[in-house]
Amino acid sequence: MPLSTPRIVELARRLESAALERRTERKLTDAEPDFTLSDGYEVQWALRNLRITAGARLSGLKMGLTSRAKMKQMGVDSPIYGFLLDEFYVPADSQIAMSGLIHPRVEPEIALVTNRDLRGPGCTIANALAAIDFAVPAMEIIDSRYTDFKFDLPSVVADNGSSARYVVGTTARRVRDLDLRTLGVVVEKNGEAVSFGAGAAVLGHPVSSLAMLANLLALREQIIPAGTYVMTGGITEAIKAQAGDHFVARFQDLGSLSTRFV
Ligand code: 0L1
Numbered sequence: 001m002p003l004s005t006p007r008i009v010e011l012a013r014r015l016e017s018a019a020l021e022r023r024t025e026r027k028l029t030d031a032e033p034d035f036t037l038s039d040g041y042e043v044q045w046a047l048r049n050l051r052i053t054a055g056a057r058l059s060g061l062k063m064g065l066t067s068r069a070k071m072k073q074m075g076v077d078s079p080i081y082g083f084l085l086d087e088f089y090v091p092a093d094s095q096i097a098m099s100g101l102i103h104p105r106v107e108p109e110i111a112l113v114t115n116r117d118l119r120g121p122g123c124t125i126a127n128a129l130a131a132i133d134f135a136v137p138a139m140e141i142i143d144s145r146y147t148d149f150k151f152d153l154p155s156v157v158a159d160n161g162s163s164a165r166y167v168v169g170t171t172a173r174r175v176r177d178l179d180l181r182t183l184g185v186v187v188e189k190n191g192e193a194v195s196f197g198a199g200a201a202v203l204g205h206p207v208s209s210l211a212m213l214a215n216l217l218a219l220r221e222q223i224i225p226a227g228t229y230v231m232t233g234g235i236t237e238a239i240k241a242q243a244g245d246h247f248v249a250r251f252q253d254l255g256s257l258s259t260r261f262v
């Protein structure tokens with residue numbers, strides 16, 4: 001049986017408080033053994049409403065768990081979506097305060113910006129390609145509100161796919177001038193190359209991730225509106241960060257961006 005609305009809001013408040021107070025919680029399925037993926041999305045949408053009521057603004061959408069490396073790393077088996085808020089945004093080549101985070105990890109991602117409404121069901125990669133002009137290099141900082149990053153799919157969906165910060169690069173390139181499948185990325189941590197990948201790690205093609213987002217949103221009768229900034233998902237596994245760490249993501253054909261944890 002689906003959870004009641006007051007219980008959904010209570011669970012969303014629990015995750016909101018954990019993020020604001022920089023502490024972890026046990027995964028929601030520990031308290032609610034029958035908690036389903038659908039309940040997870042109910043909590044995520046309640047969390048989004050709580051933050052918007054508190055004054056945050058929606059700034060984009062994200063896909064998560066889109067690569068085999070990520071699914072294997074986290075022990076789950078299906079991509080998910082979440083939301084981005086203006087309070088998560090960090091300019092390229094600036095700093096991220098560890099005081100606002102719990103146990104962050106860094107993922108290099110290709111971000112896309114839509115130029116028209118995109119809707120499912122049945123959204124194809126061709127439909128999605130026709131709805132984007134530009135690709136932008138990005139990094140997502142994930143920071144699970146669950147102890148030791150241990151969760152299952154419904155719990156991580158409720159926690160907005162662990163989203164915490166995102167860093168956007170300054171190079172926008174026309175998608176038609178790029179091969180997003182073979183576009184490579186190297187991530188350096190403190191000057192050492194620590195992970196490598198190519199766009200194909202994201203569901204075979206990062207634009208497939210955008211199409212999947214449209215199809216997942218259709219299950220809630222939602223669309224991706226024109227002008228939406230979408231993070232398509234980590235190209236490599238997520239890399240642990242602590243105070244003092246400096247990360248650079250070097251994207252083939254899309255330039256580089258960096259961030260320092262202080
Ligand atoms: O953006 C992502 O792929 C993260 C999804 C949630 C799983 C995690 O915390 O690693």
Ligand code: MG
Pocket residue numbers: 062063064065107109140142231233234
């Ligand atoms: Mg991500």
